[in-house]
Amino acid sequence: MKANETQLRVGDTIRVQIKRLGINGEGVGFYNKKVTFVTGALPGEIVIAKVIKPLPNRIEAETVTIQQQSEDRVKPPCPIYDECGGCQLQHLSYAAQLREKQDIVRQAFDRYTDYDAHHLPLKATIGMEDPWNYRNKSQFQVAKKGTSVLAGLYGIGSHKLIDLTNCMVQHPKTTQVTNTVKTILEDLNIPIYNEKKRTGIVRTIVTRVSFETENVQLVLITTQRDIPKKDILLAKIQEELPEVKSILQNVNGKKTSVIFGDETIHLEGDHTIQETLGDLSFELSARAFFQLNPVQTVKLYNEVRRAAKLTGEEKVVDAYCGVGTIGLWLAKRAGEIRGMDVIEDSIEDAEENAAKHGITNARYWTGKAEQLLPKWLKEGWKPDVIVVDPPRTGCDMTFLQTVKDIKPKKMVYVSCNPSTLAKDISYLSKHGFKIERLQPVDMFPHTSHVEVVATLVRK
Structure with missing residues (x-):
């Protein structure tokens, strides 16, 4: 339904010219002088968008069709890009991403400070030569669907778990280990946490890989200390995943979106994993912060x-x-x-x-x-x-x-x-x-x- 000029409703369509990129990767323009955030739209584009939230101070919408396309738009290489909420800009060329990220910084200073945003000592964004497979850590929630164990991220704007068997921004070892652990949990029929019912034991699979050695640290986040068939589980992980040099358990029985609980238990292998930056190497425990x-x-x-x-x-x-x-x-x-x-x-x-x-x-x-x-x-x-x-x-x-x-x-x-x-x-x-x-x-x-x-x- 085409939008009424005076009052917008959910589902109405509006025509928006996109001026810039927002801090969450959405296109930002104006409709009837009201700031409008359009997911999937890029600066320089004119889009027909469906209204998702008509609010007093802004409009939130999503792209339906693109009437005028940006020269920087590219086809996202990831097959589940539109479902998974992990990336927001695969449809934008990498050179343009770097330019727009510089502008996001400029926008923030324009909005929240008295500085002249156009005369900031703001440099060009430093990018990567190969901007893929760069993440050294994954924290994938787990769920059960029939007899299958899923592990991944929640979809965009939903609480539906997207099973990530491959991820183009993760180091391949992290997804390989996660996939194998999923299969082992499935084969042993170890209870998987059900968020709605608050039943089950294993709630998150956390992996961290060393780029230097390709050794992996595995952390199982559980709702309780006891894990059924724990000895068999650990033996299978060590047998099938020799690259996993550190196996830990973290207990988090709370109803929370926070991943880690307060108690970490060493199960097998090393207590830490080592990562190297330049001529320095670092020992990383399960909860230690380290750049991704x-x-x-x-x-x-x-x-x-x-x-x-x-x-x-x-x-x-x-x-x-x-x-x-x-x-x-x-x-x-x-x-x-x-x-x-x-x-x-x-x-x-x-x-x-x-x-x-x-x-x-x-x-x-x-x-x-x-x-x-x-x-x-x-x-x-x-x-x-x-x-x-x-x-x-x-x-x-x-x-x-x-x-x-x-x-x-x-x-x-x-x-x-x-x-x-x-x-x-x-x-x-x-x-x-x-x-x-x-x-x-x-x-x-x-x-x-x-x-x-x-x-x-x-x-």
């Missing part, structure tokens, strides 16, 4: 090192440090590194990683930066540079207030969400900092995500 794209991580961390401009004397804080990757990357050029994280396992990994490389100027604490930094300041220790790599939600406000009070000479902010980056920088720019450089890095080709290394200096 090792190839681009080297480029990302080199940008952090470039931004920090260390001379060998500086005191550096690595906030939200995870297993210590960024701090260790900087250690040889710093006077002292101090890192912190709230996950104790990560801190243990960071200490082990530093010791293994003979790095003696890096120390680590379990805790929050906003609590540790004021304590150190009272003790007479003040950082010259603060490096932070927070989650998508951005920095905690108490942390930003702490940075404001401590007044480091420089802050290097590694962000995976341009919107929260812009909001946080808006606060910092009102309290003595200015942007020196914004460098987007494409860590996740074919998705709408973009990483940014922001360099902030004291005014």
Whole structure:
């Protein structure tokens, strides 16, 4: 049904000219002066779209037909691209993805800061030579369909599980191991978690592969400690998957969308898996945060090192440090590194990683930066540079207030969400900092995500 000019209803069709790409990979235009988000549409296109949600402040719609097609539109190579919610931009050429991701950063600063978005020190996005098979980790939910075990991601805008037997952005070893584990669970008839009924045991299969060695760590997320036929299960995994060098179990019996629970149990093999970045290698435990794209991580961390401009004397804080990757990357050029994280396992990994490389100027604490930094300041220790790599939600406000009070000479902010980056920088720019450089890095080709290394200096 064609849309009425005054009031839109679900199912109405509208004609929209797409101006730009949104932060979730949708096309953004206007209909009757109201901002309109159209999934499947690209900048420069004119589309007929079906209204999904007519809201007071915006319209959400999906592409029905394309009247004027973008020169950057390509055929998605993945056969289930339209069903799976894992990628959002396979229908856009890779060169155009890099250009649009730079623009997504610009849009965020235009919306959330007082900076002139067209005069930002914003660089071109650093891309990949081969933007496929780059993810070193998968977390696939499992379900039962008849006698078959499925494992994959939930479909776009639904709670229907899409069985991913192959994924073009995953390292092939992760999907190979997942597929074999599915078959073993199926053959042994081990109870699979049913989210609606809250019955069953195995709820998620997590795999992480080392790009350097192609060894795999397998984590089974279960609702309880006891797994029926556990010994047979482990024997079959070891027999059929010799590349799996570490088998762990994590217990999460809560009704939650959070993957990991608090308890991790070592089952077989090594406790950790080793990954290499440049001339550094890292021991990774099951819950430890580590970048998902090792190839681009080297480029990302080199940008952090470039931004920090260390001379060998500086005191550096690595906030939200995870297993210590960024701090260790900087250690040889710093006077002292101090890192912190709230996950104790990560801190243990960071200490082990530093010791293994003979790095003696890096120390680590379990805790929050906003609590540790004021304590150190009272003790007479003040950082010259603060490096932070927070989650998508951005920095905690108490942390930003702490940075404001401590007044480091420089802050290097590694962000995976341009919107929260812009909001946080808006606060910092009102309290003595200015942007020196914004460098987007494409860590996740074919998705709408973009990483940014922001360099902030004291005014």
